[in-house]
Amino acid sequence: MGAQQVRDGFEELYGAAPEGVWAAPGRVNLIGEHTDYNDGFVMPFALPHTAIAAVSRREDDVLRLHSADIDAGVVEVTALEPGSDTDWTAYPAGVVWALREAGHPVRGADIHLSSTVPSGAGLSSSAALEVVVALALNDLYELGLQRWQLARLCQRAENVYVGAPTGIMDQTASACCEEGHALFLDTRDLSQKQIPFDLTSEGLRLLVVDTQVKHAHSEGEYGKRRAGCEEGAAILGVTALRDVPYADLPEALSRIDDEEIRRLVKHVVTEDERVERVVTLMTTGADAREIGPVLVEGHASLRDDFRISCPELDLVVDSSLSAGALGARMTGGGFGGSAIVLAEESDVASITKTIEEAFATAGFTAPRVFEAVPAPGARRLA
Structure with a gap:
């Protein structure tokens, strides 16, 4: 409308x-x-x-x-x-x-x-x-x-x-x-x-794949992870996990006995480093294709350390990569929702088809796939 x-x-x-x-x-x-x-x-x-x-x-x-x-x-x-x-x-x-x-x-x-x-x-x-x-x-x-x-x-x-x-x-x-x-x-x-973000000029596309799996942030799992991160920061004596240097992560993890909290801390500290890595790539004239592996790393961390992925999100990532995607990861709060896929423009149709066929084979609800283009923020229209 x-x-x-x-x-x-x-x-x-x-x-x-x-x-x-x-x-x-x-x-x-x-x-x-x-x-x-x-x-x-x-x-x-x-x-x-x-x-x-x-x-x-x-x-x-x-x-x-x-x-x-x-x-x-x-x-x-x-x-x-x-x-x-x-x-x-x-x-x-x-x-x-x-x-x-x-x-x-x-x-x-x-x-x-x-x-x-x-x-x-x-x-x-x-x-x-x-x-x-x-x-x-x-x-x-x-x-x-x-x-x-x-x-x-x-x-x-x-x-x-x-x-x-x-x-x-x-x-x-x-x-x-x-x-x-x-x-x-x-x-x-x-x-x-x-940060200028124009994938089209490089012959690339970023797809959003809505798995149609609904999530609710006000339910418990999101809050548990936030509380766990706060506990990790308290154990390490920092205001927030952002204050843990990436280079010091092994030493910091050795000070945490609780395996679940250790995983949460690992994800947050490595994810901050991934953001900084992508910023460097995007501001130094690097080929945007180099972002792909960073996205894959991020998904593995969200899946294995933060543990907020789900079978549908993992299937998007695995099937798109098998079809030649440059990178993919879940995006958002987790437990459902959407994934993003970085792809060559020429591969979009085949990757989309592969994802849709993989969902059909698994018996999942058909996903919604669309291209993401950086749009304007909030504004008055009239």
């Missing part, structure tokens, strides 16, 4: 034209998984798939939420409370709560939403919903917040109001990414570098 359709839907629902229409994208993460809540490095880029919101202010404290894709909800903003909503409406409502809790003069609003970001695919559909609402309210209420500040508030909405212990990457990617670039983000201080 496009901006005009969302605008028209708003007018039909609420009886007047909206004050504006905004969009915020989903994201795919090239490299840097589960490093964001460890103060580490990530490298996402925005997808063309977006959440679109038509929004108007209200003079009372009523928040009316409607989705063209799901259903509606009405709530008093003064009654917003963490844990009070377990539906999709928790994400936009949580943003209103976070803004008000931070002291910003936000009252009621009429909001009509639609999204083309696949839900549960590990492509940040929830962050897109949060960021589009935050940007709209920031503009309408003239709050003057910068993009990184909106991302922080959206993360708080998801962590506290929704109850999902996610890091800052998804919201920052949606708010701050630029077209044609990957975002090299230091999640400790939110410093950013926009």
